[in-house]
Amino acid sequence: MQPTTAPAKPQFSPAAQAEIKRIISRYPAERSKSALLPLLHIAQAEFGGWVSPEVQDLVAETLNIRPIEVYEVATFYTMYNLKPVGQHVLEICRTGPCMLRGSDELTAHLERLTGAKVGETSPDGHFTLKEVECLAACGFAPVVQVREQYYESLDTPEAVDAMLSELRGQIHRPILPWEETGLPTSLQNN
Amino acid sequence: MGRKLLTEHVNVEGIETFEVYRKHGGYRAVEKALKTMTPEEVVDEVKKSGLRGRGGAGFPTGMKWSFLAKPEGVPRYLVCNADESEPGTFKDRYLMSKLPHLLIEGMIAGSYALGARTSYIYIRGELLYVLRILEKAIAEAYAAGFLGENILGSGYSLDLYVHPGAGAYICGEETALLESLEGKRGNPRNKPPFPAVQGLYARPTVVNNVESIASVVPILNDGGDEYAKLGVGKSTGTKLFSACGHLNKPGIYELELGLPVEEFIYSDEYCGGIWKGRELKAVVAGGSSVPILPKELILKTAAGENRLMTYESLSDGGFVTGTMLGSGGFIAMDETTCIVKNTWNFSRFYHHESCGQCSPCREGTGWLEKVLHRLEHGHGSMHDIDLVVSVAKQIEGNTICPLGEAAAWPVAAAVRHFRDEFEWHVKHPKEATQPGAVYRGAGVLV
Numbered sequence: 001m002q003p004t005t006a007p008a009k010p011q012f013s014p015a016a017q018a019e020i021k022r023i024i025s026r027y028p029a030e031r032s033k034s035a036l037l038p039l040l041h042i043a044q045a046e047f048g049g050w051v052s053p054e055v056q057d058l059v060a061e062t063l064n065i066r067p068i069e070v071y072e073v074a075t076f077y078t079m080y081n082l083k084p085v086g087q088h089v090l091e092i093c094r095t096g097p098c099m100l101r102g103s104d105e106l107t108a109h110l111e112r113l114t115g116a117k118v119g120e121t122s123p124d125g126h127f128t129l130k131e132v133e134c135l136a137a138c139g140f141a142p143v144v145q146v147r148e149q150y151y152e153s154l155d156t157p158e159a160v161d162a163m164l165s166e167l168r169g170q171i172h173r174p175i176l177p178w179e180e181t182g183l184p185t186s187l188q189n190n
Numbered sequence: 191m192g193r194k195l196l197t198e199h200v201n202v203e204g205i206e207t208f209e210v211y212r213k214h215g216g217y218r219a220v221e222k223a224l225k226t227m228t229p230e231e232v233v234d235e236v237k238k239s240g241l242r243g244r245g246g247a248g249f250p251t252g253m254k255w256s257f258l259a260k261p262e263g264v265p266r267y268l269v270c271n272a273d274e275s276e277p278g279t280f281k282d283r284y285l286m287s288k289l290p291h292l293l294i295e296g297m298i299a300g301s302y303a304l305g306a307r308t309s310y311i312y313i314r315g316e317l318l319y320v321l322r323i324l325e326k327a328i329a330e331a332y333a334a335g336f337l338g339e340n341i342l343g344s345g346y347s348l349d350l351y352v353h354p355g356a357g358a359y360i361c362g363e364e365t366a367l368l369e370s371l372e373g374k375r376g377n378p379r380n381k382p383p384f385p386a387v388q389g390l391y392a393r394p395t396v397v398n399n400v401e402s403i404a405s406v407v408p409i410l411n412d413g414g415d416e417y418a419k420l421g422v423g424k425s426t427g428t429k430l431f432s433a434c435g436h437l438n439k440p441g442i443y444e445l446e447l448g449l450p451v452e453e454f455i456y457s458d459e460y461c462g463g464i465w466k467g468r469e470l471k472a473v474v475a476g477g478s479s480v481p482i483l484p485k486e487l488i489l490k491t492a493a494g495e496n497r498l499m500t501y502e503s504l505s506d507g508g509f510v511t512g513t514m515l516g517s518g519g520f521i522a523m524d525e526t527t528c529i530v531k532n533t534w535n536f537s538r539f540y541h542h543e544s545c546g547q548c549s550p551c552r553e554g555t556g557w558l559e560k561v562l563h564r565l566e567h568g569h570g571s572m573h574d575i576d577l578v579v580s581v582a583k584q585i586e587g588n589t590i591c592p593l594g595e596a597a598a599w600p601v602a603a604a605v606r607h608f609r610d611e612f613e614w615h616v617k618h619p620k621e622a623t624q625p626g627a628v629y630r631g632a633g634v635l636v
Contacts, residue, residue, distance in 0.1 A: 097435055136314070
């Protein structure tokens with residue numbers, strides 16, 4: 001059945017609006033466009049892990065800039081997802097230092113375990129696989145980033161299993177920039 | 191182990207909090223600067239220290255500060271470059287997450303020296319958890335009166351903010367970083383004008399790496415002359431090295447500049463040698479952009495002298511037999527590493543990260559990736575080996591920003607030092623494309 005009404009226009013939650021106000025205040029009044037990258041992060045967290053054209057328009061409206069100014073930025077930076085994603089986006093580092101410590105094997109292993117190829121979402125909707133460039137954790141390679149969390153030294157099947165089962169147990173929810181999370185384990189013990 | 195100026199207290203419980211950091215001598219540098227020194231005197235101490243930019247270029251920090259234009263009535267900015275993305279480099283992430291107050295203290299002292307009233311830390315977007323650590327620490331510093339209005343009653347006021355990027359290596363280039371901070375694509379700007387004259391919002395701006403700014407703290411505490419006593423020649427002080435690849439003990443090491451490379455790799459105090467009892471094959475000593483060197487040339491210079499962890503020693507021999515200290519991202523490769531594959535991997539990185547503004551880089555990095563891909567996968571020709579060198583040459587020097595050079599140098603150096611291995615891929619495509627196949631020298635079977 002076709003929907004009879006247009007989908008509701010996205011709106012920021014009151015918590016996000018408060019954060020947006022706080023962020024905009026950091027830049028000179030006539031330079032509020034500076035808040036664009038942080039606002040897109042907030043938008044992505046608020047609206048299911050990706051920024052649809054409607055959400056990008058909302059960001060443009062919030063900052064009082066033209067939509068094209070948001071589109072050109074959203075498509076330039078790799079952290080903004082332009083398509084719907086699964087509950088957890090596994091960002092697998094593929095750059096030299098991680099490759100030296102087995103990132104190719106890790107990617108193949110994750111493809112087998114999740115049933116998704118790189119760039120795809122698993123049939124159960126749990127995981128989207130994404131290859132990324134250097135995550136600045138080369139000494140703890142190979143590395144996968146999932147939102148705020150760095151999973152490091154994923155060079156054994158056990159480590160990978162532990163990561164996936166931990167993530168399967170987590171319910172998807174937006175994590176906004178002011179929330180608290182812990183340090184990656186490698187840095188706790190370093 | 192040598193003297194540590196930045197990470198001395200890194201393992202103290204709670205050092206990420208204001209209270210513990212202060213108890214261990216934190217914020218003395220700010221007190222000293224604001225209460226007893228003029229901004230010019232702070233700049234002079236940094237000049238005397240000989241500190242060189244720790245982000246990769248190695249330009250003297252004090253000199254960079256003295257270039258800042260100071261027109262009357264115009265705001266100036268200090269921006270910290272925390273966009274650490276150079277493959278092999280992971281020292282700033284470590285420093286910021288373990289010692290956030292060290293960076294904040296450096297930012298306050300630096301901002302005072304430059305006359306900035308608002309300063310920003312531009313951190314790569316992936317490090318959102320570090321951003322939170324910094325924001326918490328900044329809130330503590332405000333509460334303690336080290337940020338905000340009239341700091342320590344000195345009449346000097348400063349606001350400090352953290353700003354996240356969103357995944358773009360190019361934003362580590364200072365003018366791309368400023369574009370990004372203004373809410374735009376990270377396209378590097380043509381220079382001149384330099385940021386010192388027209389930077390953030392077209393105002394005079396200094397952009398410094400995290401570690402450079404943190405180093406200002408020990409420089410002010412001990413004095414620039416004391417700092418300059420550490421190290422060798424023009425490589426003064428200590429530097430963080432991030433070691434990765436096929437090492438027994440990868441990680442972050444603060445070294446007094448001047449340690450022999452051999453000791454750094456093999457001593458149990460540092461990297462503990464090559465993993466799995468294997469032989470070292472090659473090293474990329476300063477982040478993926480610098481020329482790769484084979485074992486013989488990274489341990490000794492062409493003249494047979496011990497290679498040291500200093501700017502001068504690592505670049506001894508120019509690009510013919512030397513390399514660069516760069517960012518301190520030290521990537522070690524064991525004897526099972528395929529240099530062709532590794533070079534292709536790095537080229538893919540630069541192609542992916544090219545902003546696309548300059549044709550030589552946008553097109554050239556794509557050519558490098560494609561031709562190296564076919565060499566690695568057994569479809570290359572002898573001509574292709576010369577082709578990648580020629581493409582690299584045509585990128586170099588023909589782009590707005592140094593990403594062009596960063597893409598070209600690793601390719602040129604790999605062919606320079608490992609040409610045999612590239613030729614072996616062309617002559618023996620079947621053997622070369624076996625899983626795990628590695629060239630081990632003329633006449634040696636896989």
